[in-house]
Amino acid sequence: MLAKSVSLLLLGVAAGLAGCSTPCDAPGRLCAPITSITSPASPPAAPVAAPRPAPAPPPARVETFAIAMPGAAGQSETAGTAMPSLSNGQATAPAADMDAIPSNTPLRVALLLPLRSDTLGQAAAAVKAGFLAAWERDRDGVTVTVADTGDATSDVLATYASAQEQADLIVGPLGRSAVGALAASPLLRKPTIALNTPEGYGNPGQSPLPPRMLAMGLSIEEEARQAANWAASEHPGASALVLATSTPWQRRIATAFASQWQRQGLAVRTVELGAANGYLNDPELVQLRARLQTDAPGLLFAALDAAQTRQLRGALEGALPEQPPIYGTSSLNPGNGSNFPTQELDGVRLLDLPWQLQADHPAVMVYPHPPQSEERKPGAADLERLYALGIDAYRVAREIGHHAGVRFQLDGVTGRLTVSFGLGPASFERIEQAAVYKNGVPQPVAP
Structure with a gap:
């Protein structure tokens, strides 16, 4: 657009986000309460000296957001107030482990984002905006500290180490390489919700993440696997032709x-098409048309963007008595910023987030959207998805x-989420929403 993200803004910063995309599936049940479940705060414990973290980069800018707890003496509501830098190396009172936090103590959350990054700064700002929008709606008993970093791994790790000393739970990092560096480090002591999945971890056949890390980033690869399951359920035993470029x-x-299709014992072929300036190579499309006339697959998977898929459909028009169904990911939904007629995509199936597909979704309805003017900018759909990631x-x-x-389920704005934490290895699953283009608009359907 996840990791495209544009071509897709997230793809524009693919090196950091590594495939940020979006999707969602059939609605689940909201299990996470959204009303206050805390009582008045207890007096803070006396400070305990903590080890000085390893080499600190230039101090991070830190913003703290808090809400006064009923009856808590000396507390007042603040927003954007300054506090000592999380990476200043000073000894602070280490927070207790999650399972030892008293129920009447405010939860301290540190949001660690690369807001000073040239490549990921805009994406990080979108996540931050969504996170704080969710906090504004349901903030009783929670304080949020935003600590920004740059791209350097040493910067991220040093800021994370300091954040642990002042927070009960950390959300971040965002970049894939930063999450990977943290997962491989000995720093993890507090529950950490990473906003990406690091290379070599978490996916089928790979190493598990550290026990205190939960990864809940938007993954376009996971979208593709879900699309394979969906297509296989609708076309049992069919062969698939996967179309992509070298992007x-x-x-x-x-x-x-293709890997998920083969796991189900089904036949699949992949064709890589040439492309220049985002447009597919016309002579190759002619060759593809002739090939399908003699060897038609049961369905197509378009690992392409929306404009390329529109070009593909036009080239294949009339090649067969009935065009094979086309499946894809959220890359096929350019959002309100598209500048071409999407009616030509009618019938194409895709996955995306409820945030992008279901304006009447119970969770989507209660959170503010970014300004309308922003939605019309190139890449705005990817920023919307990252904003939704911040909310969830x-x-x-x-x-x-x-x-x-x-272990709980959450009918989130990024999909139906199933989370397990603190019961052995952490696990996270997001089921995205299925949709079919009708009259130029992706319409949610039940797969």
Whole structure:
């Protein structure tokens, strides 16, 4: 657009986000309470000296947001007030482990984002805006500290180490390489909700994440795997033809779909098409048309963007008595910022977030959207998805923070979420919403 993200803004910063996309599935049940479940705060414990963290980069800008707890002496509501830098190396009172936090103590959350990054700064700002929008709606008993970093791994790790000394739970980092560096480090002591999945962790056949880390980033590869399951359920035994270009994110989702298709014992072929300036190569489309006339697959998976898929459909028009169904990911939904007629995509199936597909979704309805003017800018759909990620990240953090050892479902704005934390290895699953283009607009359907 997840990791496209544009081509897709997230794809524009794919090196950091590594395939940020979006999707969602059939609605689930909201299990995480959204009303206050805390009581008045107790007096803080006496400070205990903590080890000085390793080499600190230039001090991070830190913003603290808090809400006064009923009956808590000396507390007042603040927003954007200054506090000592989280990376100043001074000894502070280490927070207790999650399972030892008294129920009447405010939950301290640190939001660690690369707001000073040239490549990920805009994406980080979108996540921050969504996170704080969710906090504004349901902030009783929670304080939020926003600590910004740059791109350097040393910066991220040093700021994370200091944040642990003043927070009960950390949300972040956002960049894939930063999450990977943290997962491989010995720093993790507090519950941490990473906003991406690091390379080599968490996916089928890979190493598990550290026990105190939950990864809930938007993954376009996971979208592709879900699309494969959906297509296989609608077309049992069918063969699939996967179409992509040499663009890295397209190769990734093409591989993810093909691998998932093969796991189900089904036949799949992949064709890589040439492209220049975002347009597919016309002579190759002519060759593809002739090929399908003699060897038609049961369905197509378009590991492409919306404009390329529109071009593909036009080239295949009339090649067969009936065009094979086309499946894809959220990359096929350019949102309100598109500048071409999407009616030509009618019938195309895709996955995306409820935030992008279901304006009447119970959770989507209660949170403010970014200004309308922003939605019309290139790449705005990807920023919307990251904004939605920020909302769900807060909701998941709040639930984990107030309950030690939980497994719950959340009907989130990024999908139906299933979370397990504190009961052995942490696990996270997001089921995205299925949709079919009708009259130029993706319409939600039940797969």
